[in-house]
Amino acid sequence: MKIMNRQERGKRDRVLSELMGRKDHPTAEELYLALREKGEEISLATVYRALRSLAEEGLVATLPIAPADRFDPVTEPHYHFHCLGCNRVSDLDFPYKPELDRAIEGLGFSVHHHTLVFHGLCPACQERGRHA
Amino acid sequence: MKIMNRQERGKRDRVLSELMGRKDHPTAEELYLALREKGEEISLATVYRALRSLAEEGLVATLPIAPADRFDPVTEPHYHFHCLGCNRVSDLDFPYKPELDRAIEGLGFSVHHHTLVFHGLCPACQERGRHA
DNA sequence: CTTATAATGACTATGAAAATCATGAACAGG
DNA sequence: CCTGTTCATGATTTTCATAGTCATTATAAG
Numbered sequence: 001m002k003i004m005n006r007q008e009r010g011k012r013d014r015v016l017s018e019l020m021g022r023k024d025h026p027t028a029e030e031l032y033l034a035l036r037e038k039g040e041e042i043s044l045a046t047v048y049r050a051l052r053s054l055a056e057e058g059l060v061a062t063l064p065i066a067p068a069d070r071f072d073p074v075t076e077p078h079y080h081f082h083c084l085g086c087n088r089v090s091d092l093d094f095p096y097k098p099e100l101d102r103a104i105e106g107l108g109f110s111v112h113h114h115t116l117v118f119h120g121l122c123p124a125c126q127e128r129g130r131h132a
Numbered sequence: 133m134k135i136m137n138r139q140e141r142g143k144r145d146r147v148l149s150e151l152m153g154r155k156d157h158p159t160a161e162e163l164y165l166a167l168r169e170k171g172e173e174i175s176l177a178t179v180y181r182a183l184r185s186l187a188e189e190g191l192v193a194t195l196p197i198a199p200a201d202r203f204d205p206v207t208e209p210h211y212h213f214h215c216l217g218c219n220r221v222s223d224l225d226f227p228y229k230p231e232l233d234r235a236i237e238g239l240g241f242s243v244h245h246h247t248l249v250f251h252g253l254c255p256a257c258q259e260r261g262r263h264a
Numbered sequence: 265c266t267t268a269t270a271a272t273g274a275c276t277a278t279g280a281a282a283a284t285c286a287t288g289a290a291c292a293g294g
Numbered sequence: 295c296c297t298g299t300t301c302a303t304g305a306t307t308t309t310c311a312t313a314g315t316c317a318t319t320a321t322a323a324g
Contacts, residue, residue: 012302046304064196094235109253114248177274184312272320277313281311291299293299
């Protein structure tokens with residue numbers, strides 16, 4: 001059986017460190033392009049595989065925001081804002097509400113977690129809209 | 133210009149009434165199959181088109197739950213439960229919280245609405261898991 | 265009836281993601 | 295050292311959801 005330490009896991013770790021270095025919730029393809037621009041020789045297939053396996057192991061979170069999944073290196077539950085103007089997704093500095101899960105469990109469901117996304121215009125896009 | 137009353141809008145209305153007749157948040161393809169089984173001669177392309185136009189007009193809501201969009205005839209904001217066991221989506225009898233939008237607006241965003249989805253096991257799947 | 269417009273269906277195209285397959289590196293056991 | 299096995303990787307193909315195109319049909323307005 002192959003044994004490797006955390007430093008030498010190859011391409012998968014390159015994907016993870018690239019993702020950890022950003023907070024803009026990139027898509028698989030955006031990560032792929034960023035890695036290539038940094039001279040990393042990697043294929044898109046490997047990026048997809050790495051992200052899927054990282055997500056399965058709970059090391060990254062997946063945000064299914066159409067048309068493509070976005071990835072988040074922060075796995076602690078938190079909320080997101082999706083700007084309808086620039087289509088960007090940002091983290092919100094707003095506390096997670098575990099009591100919501102409790103409330104839904106009162107309805108007979110077993111709740112693992114919840115995802116809360118706010119949709120609207122970010123400060124920059126509000127400004128731009130005012131000008132246009 | 134074509135003027136038609138609400139009864140005679142053709143296929144698009146057939147899609148809408150089929151959707152209104154159910155509360156299981158079907159996908160476009162599920163609606164297509166249901167309509168065909170009822171003898172309705174309609175193409176998948178038309179179902180997609182109808183749903184898109186209905187959604188643009190705000191007559192139906194779209195729930196982007198991978199791998200396919202699901203549609204909801206109820207456009208009043210409400211919350212959903214996504215069962216990780218059977219993959220079904222159900223409405224929750226839980227009041228919408230507009231104060232969440234207010235709170236996020238306090239952070240500088242302009243909030244149009246929010247989507248809140250709970251993930252876990254529905255009562256039936258909890259039961260099944262206990263048996264298996 | 266005739267013309268314009270809109271709806272529809274069949275088909276093709278797209279884009280994200282997964283699956284497949286061959287290759288080569290790393291490793292274990294002899 | 296060999297050798298066989300496992301596993302990561304890249305290239306490619308496939309799948310699936312959805313969108314676009316285009317020709318045809320249906321319908322409304324004149």
